[in-house]
Amino acid sequence: GEDVEQSLFLSVREGDSSVINCTYTDSSSTYLYWYKQEPGAGLQLLTYIFSNMDMKQDQRLTVLLNKKDKHLSLRIADTQTGDSAIYFCAGKNQGGKLIFGQGTELSVKP
């Protein structure tokens, strides 16, 4: 079945760039998403990329998609302490359901 994998933890210093990686198995995913979840809160859609794109940039966020390797990454430039959260990548399968990775806990140290 569909599977989405992420590393569980990432720690960076304030001001550095963060790169969160994700691999997926369902090549039919039309859209791939990045969500942010702060403690005790729901998911906030950060950005998404259509499967025919290689890159999408939105202010401090850059999404790279390598369809051949089924690899998706989220780069956060100039990471701030307010960026500390859990980040989920997700793919939408042909049935319209979102398949989530396990989430990457990003810790930003001052």
Place this chain on the structure above:
Amino acid sequence: GAVVSQHPSRVICKSGTSVKIECRSLDFQATTMFWYRQFPKQSLMLMATSNEGSKATYEQGVEKDKFLINHASLTLSTLTVTSAHPEDSSFYICSASRLEGSRNTEAFFGQGTRLTVV
């Protein structure tokens, strides 16, 4: 962006009682809403897909008689946890997809409901 509002944000109930959680799309019509359950430090587990005006589609292993879903309008879906037990304690999150043309694109999430059954 689109707003999805979920209420209540926290609820504590006694074992054996029922709890209703509401999910509303505030500024768009959502033909499809999804209900998820999230355990601590884990990803979201899809429970069911709710389509306006029809019966919900439940994922394997989710008891439809225990988790009643109603999607009576294009802006409201409810999840009722019936005869709640402590093992039902969890974080429940809804999401709603916005229709663009004929395609559901982004999914927007509610704030989540922390259910504690004592």
